[in-house]
Amino acid sequence: MKARPVQRLRLRLPAWAGEGGGPVLAHCGWRAEDGSWHDEGEMALAAIAERFAARRVEAALHPADTPMRTFVLPPLTGRRLREAVLGAVEPCALQPVEQLVVAFGPRDARGQVPTAWVARDTIGGWRALLHRHGLPVRELHLPTAFLPVAAEGATAWPIERWLIVRMGAAQGFVHWLPEGEDRALALAAQAGDAAPEAIRWLDDEPADAAHWSGEGWGWALPAGEAASEGMAASLALPALGWGALALVVWLTVLNVQADRLAARGQGLKRQMAARVQAAFPDIPVVVDPLKQARQHKDARAAGDLPTTGSDYASLSQAAASLLAEVPAGQVQRLDYAAGTVRLRWREGGAPVGEAWRALQARGRERGWVLEGDAAELRLGVAAGDKAAAPAAQGGP
Numbered sequence: 001m002k003a004r005p006v007q008r009l010r011l012r013l014p015a016w017a018g019e020g021g022g023p024v025l026a027h028c029g030w031r032a033e034d035g036s037w038h039d040e041g042e043m044a045l046a047a048i049a050e051r052f053a054a055r056r057v058e059a060a061l062h063p064a065d066t067p068m069r070t071f072v073l074p075p076l077t078g079r080r081l082r083e084a085v086l087g088a089v090e091p092c093a094l095q096p097v098e099q100l101v102v103a104f105g106p107r108d109a110r111g112q113v114p115t116a117w118v119a120r121d122t123i124g125g126w127r128a129l130l131h132r133h134g135l136p137v138r139e140l141h142l143p144t145a146f147l148p149v150a151a152e153g154a155t156a157w158p159i160e161r162w163l164i165v166r167m168g169a170a171q172g173f174v175h176w177l178p179e180g181e182d183r184a185l186a187l188a189a190q191a192g193d194a195a196p197e198a199i200r201w202l203d204d205e206p207a208d209a210a211h212w213s214g215e216g217w218g219w220a221l222p223a224g225e226a227a228s229e230g231m232a233a234s235l236a237l238p239a240l241g242w243g244a245l246a247l248v249v250w251l252t253v254l255n256v257q258a259d260r261l262a263a264r265g266q267g268l269k270r271q272m273a274a275r276v277q278a279a280f281p282d283i284p285v286v287v288d289p290l291k292q293a294r295q296h297k298d299a300r301a302a303g304d305l306p307t308t309g310s311d312y313a314s315l316s317q318a319a320a321s322l323l324a325e326v327p328a329g330q331v332q333r334l335d336y337a338a339g340t341v342r343l344r345w346r347e348g349g350a351p352v353g354e355a356w357r358a359l360q361a362r363g364r365e366r367g368w369v370l371e372g373d374a375a376e377l378r379l380g381v382a383a384g385d386k387a388a389a390p391a392a393q394g395g396p
Contacts, residue, residue: 009054029212063174144172153198
């Protein structure tokens with residue numbers, strides 16, 4: 001079959017899982033000479049390379065590989081701005097910054113700098129794999145880059161359990177959506193003060209391929225040698241001087257944000273929790289955003305988090321449902337370890353008597369195993385049929 005000549009070919013890549021796992025499937029869209037976009041669906045990379053002869057190939061990373069945050073930074077330029085960005089990213093990343101490729105967009109009038117980062121191994125792996133299939137790329141785009149700019153408000157597109165949102169020429173974010181969560185409310189919570197009044201949901205336009213048609217994003221993650229050499233060079237700069245500046249900038253921003261949080265109360269706390277869940281989507285429920293983010297990062301570094309295929313997903317859903325059953329403010333901390341979610345009660349917050357028995361009854365109905373005392377509640381998911389789950393034991 002003769003390859004179809006196209007002006008531009010765009011790919012939405014799956015989450016990076018390493019090489020050697022069989023054919024890699026990617027979503028594919030292409031632009032014709034008249035400027036119209038066409039969705040080709042999901043295809044193997046080898047089939048894409050065989051079917052299309054593209055003048056230009058562009059690829060966007062999966063949102064699971066590419067955290068996106070907006071940081072409020074002073075009006076710095078050049079090398080100082082880059083060091084400030086690295087200092088802001090470091091507390092949010094799950095890896096040392098030396099192992100990351102970091103990119104950022106222009107600072108807006110409110111001092112906001114859109115930022116994204118990805119593991120350098122992921123960048124290098126995709127670059128090699130795409131080149132090997134005859135799909136060379138100069139840079140890897142962010143998930144939001146292919147979405148069109150809305151005339152007003154924002155455009156949004158769901159990918160699996162992720163919500164991809166573009167707000168203006170260079171601003172956007174990705175947000176992991178738990179099952180059953182209202183996507184409009186999730187978008188508003190994540191966007192905070194910048195929440196748009198109008199949202200164009202591109203998946204409500206099935207006859208169109210608008211989710212491929214975005215232009216003018218302007219910043220991306222380098223896919224060439226600069227992805228490793230450029231980062232190494234920037235980190236080889238005088239670390240003490242620039243690191244101190246980045247630390248001062250970050251602490252200043254953190255203090256400003258803390259003052260704003262105190263003034264805005266519970267509404268802004270919910271926004272902060274939503275941002276933590278966007279950065280760490282496998283945290284089941286956010287109770288104490290800063291503490292949980294720190295604990296989660298430390299657990300990742302130590303290799304203590306559960307792997308794919310564990311009971312973590314079931315326990316996450318159970319923990320979320322359980323917190324809906326108890327009054328707000330009673331839970332102080334939530335941890336996962338050895339197949340059990342532990343909810344640490346605030347002093348005097350443990351349910352007793354009829355409240356505890358009612359919680360047990362609802363747990364049995366849903367297949368939970370509950371054990372507890374006055375200090376904490378331990379939650380597990382019964383094996384086998386949930387309807388036949390064993391009764392909870394113990395009580396505070």
